[in-house]
Amino acid sequence: MIRPRPLIVALAATGILVRALFCESASAEDLRTLIAGSVVLSSDNPDGSRLTMGYNDAVSVSLSRDSSFIQGMEIELKVPAVVMAVPGGFAYELWRKVDPLPDKNRFGYRGERIITQPLPARAGLVIQVPIRKDHSLKSGPYATLMPVVVEAKDFPFLFKLLPVSKGFSNEVETAQFQVRVRPILTDEGALGIRLRFPEGQADKSPILVTVDDKKVDPALTLLLKTGVHRLHLASENYREENRSFAIEQGKTLELVIELQDTTPILLIEAPDSAIVSLDGQRLDHVARPQVQVEAGEHSATCRIGDYTITRKFTAYRGKTYRMVLAIDLQVQESP
Numbered sequence: 001m002i003r004p005r006p007l008i009v010a011l012a013a014t015g016i017l018v019r020a021l022f023c024e025s026a027s028a029e030d031l032r033t034l035i036a037g038s039v040v041l042s043s044d045n046p047d048g049s050r051l052t053m054g055y056n057d058a059v060s061v062s063l064s065r066d067s068s069f070i071q072g073m074e075i076e077l078k079v080p081a082v083v084m085a086v087p088g089g090f091a092y093e094l095w096r097k098v099d100p101l102p103d104k105n106r107f108g109y110r111g112e113r114i115i116t117q118p119l120p121a122r123a124g125l126v127i128q129v130p131i132r133k134d135h136s137l138k139s140g141p142y143a144t145l146m147p148v149v150v151e152a153k154d155f156p157f158l159f160k161l162l163p164v165s166k167g168f169s170n171e172v173e174t175a176q177f178q179v180r181v182r183p184i185l186t187d188e189g190a191l192g193i194r195l196r197f198p199e200g201q202a203d204k205s206p207i208l209v210t211v212d213d214k215k216v217d218p219a220l221t222l223l224l225k226t227g228v229h230r231l232h233l234a235s236e237n238y239r240e241e242n243r244s245f246a247i248e249q250g251k252t253l254e255l256v257i258e259l260q261d262t263t264p265i266l267l268i269e270a271p272d273s274a275i276v277s278l279d280g281q282r283l284d285h286v287a288r289p290q291v292q293v294e295a296g297e298h299s300a301t302c303r304i305g306d307y308t309i310t311r312k313f314t315a316y317r318g319k320t321y322r323m324v325l326a327i328d329l330q331v332q333e334s335p
Contacts, residue, residue, distance in 0.1 A: 031095060031109040033058040033160055035102045039181040041131075043069040043250035048182025055083070055090055055172070058160035059179055060102035063131070063152055068223065069250040071135040072184040073150075074143070075159050077125040080175040087121045089165045089172075094129070094146065096154040111158065114148050118164065128184065129157075137184065187226055189247035193218040194256045205237040207259075221252065237261060239318055263292045264315035266300075270325035274304040293321075 036053035042064035051059055061073065083090060098111035119125065126143040131150050139145040150157055161177060193209065195218055209218045210232045216222055224247045233241035238259045245255055268285040270276055276285045278300050283291060295317050301310045302325040315321060 027112070028097070028099075028110045029113055031098070031111050031113075031158070031160075032107055033109070033158070034107060035060050035104050038062065038102060040064055041067065041070055041073055041181070041183040043067075043183060043185055046183060046185060046250060048074070048180055050178065050180045052176050053161060053179055055161050055163055055175060055177070058095075058102070058158045059181060060098070061155070061157040061159065061181055063155045067131070067152060068190065069185050069188055070183045071132045071186045072128055072130040072137050073157075074180075074182050074184055075127045075129070076180040076182075077119075077127075078178040079119060079123055079125065080177065081123075082169075082171050082175050083119070083177075084121060084123065086165075086168065086172060088118055089163060089168065090119045091116055091162055091164050092119060092125070092127075093117075093158075093160040093162060094127075095158040095160065096150050098156045098158050102156055102158065109158075112154075114150070115146065119161075127159075136186075185250045187249060188223050189226055189249055190252040191222045191224055191229075191245070191247065192252055192254045193222075193231075194254060196256060196258050198259060198261055205235055207233060207235045207238065209233050231255070233257060235259075262318040264295055264317060265320045266291050266293050266315070267320065267322045269322065270302055271304060271327075274302050274325055276323075276325075277301045277303075 034054075034057050036057040036059055037049075037051035038060040039049045039051070040062050041048075043066070044064075053059060063070070077092070093116045094114040095111040096114055098109050100106070100109065102109070127146060128137050128143050129146045129148075129150050130137050131152065133149055133151075135149070137145050159179070159181070191211070193216075195207065207218070209216055211222060211224070212229050213232075226247050226249045228244060228246050231241070231243040231245060239262060241257055243255065243257070245253060247253060266278070268276055268283065268289050268291070270285055272286050274285070276283045278291075278293065279298055293315050295315050297312065297314055299310060299312050300323050301308065302323070304325065304327070307327075309325070311323075313321060
């Protein structure tokens with residue numbers, strides 16, 4: 001077992017010592033606190049939750065079932081002015097593996113303490129706690145990054161306030177702290193691909209699906225960086241598909257692809273009054289402007305009034321053909 005490495009911080013103003021523990025491995029301890037509120041970290045709520053807590057309360061944090069896009073959590077605490085006037089009088093603690101599940105009607109728990117640290121003498125405090133070993137979080141002037149990873153197995157998690165001195169005024173004892181807990185998301189989203197086969201056809205032929213020119217398994221959810229991506233689908237028995245799609249941070253895109261067999265398709269654009277025939281068979285192009293045709297040679301005819309035109313074409317599998325009857329009227333000026 002790796003033992004905690006204590007850092008003793010002397011608070012000159014009060015003469016009280018506060019032990020700051022950064023524990024990579026710790027044993028369970030007794031914990032007594034009131035739960036001011038509970039937060040669920042979820043990528044569906046990137047703004048997080050805001051709560052109010054007293055100086056001897058705790059906030060419980062749990063992790064949503066799907067935490068694929070969450071790399072950490074941020075705890076932002078706003079300190080009342082009356083508390084800032086008592087430097088060194090309060091501290092905060094972080095706890096993991098809290099048992100039993102936090103409840104507003106319970107006071108006693110057991111858990112592993114990560115850190116006990118005095119509140120700084122300023123109006124706000126921002127703490128970032130990684131929950132993935134491969135996180136990209138870094139300490140900066142506006143946030144303190146905890147050097148301990150709180151993984152999914154370490155939840156429920158508690159953020160707790162506590163006094164480290166006595167003799168507070170009634171104004172200090174009744175002061176309310178504002179806290180906000182939010183997830184820190186990765187720069188990723190996900191893609192789910194659903195292939196819909198033509199009615200009466202089963203998935204018998206191999207289908208090659210690539211995303212950004214890399215082969216993927218359409219049966220699996222794919223993690224992707226945010227932004228625009230390209231999908232290509234190729235198969236001997238179905239039409240080729242090319243799609244562009246956008247991935248948003250922390251969201252899963254469901255992309256439904258209606259597979260079409262390779263029977264040639266004829267699209268007809270002609271006035272409603274026109275008479276359209278294919279290989280001598282009249283087509284109701286008003287009700288069915290799109291028809292499937294057999295591969296091979298065909299003869300298409302359009303007639304409107306006394307004007308008739310016929311064209312021959314060869315239809316190939318997997319191709320789409322457009323038949324357009326255009327009547328042009330020109331007025332020209334001569335010298």
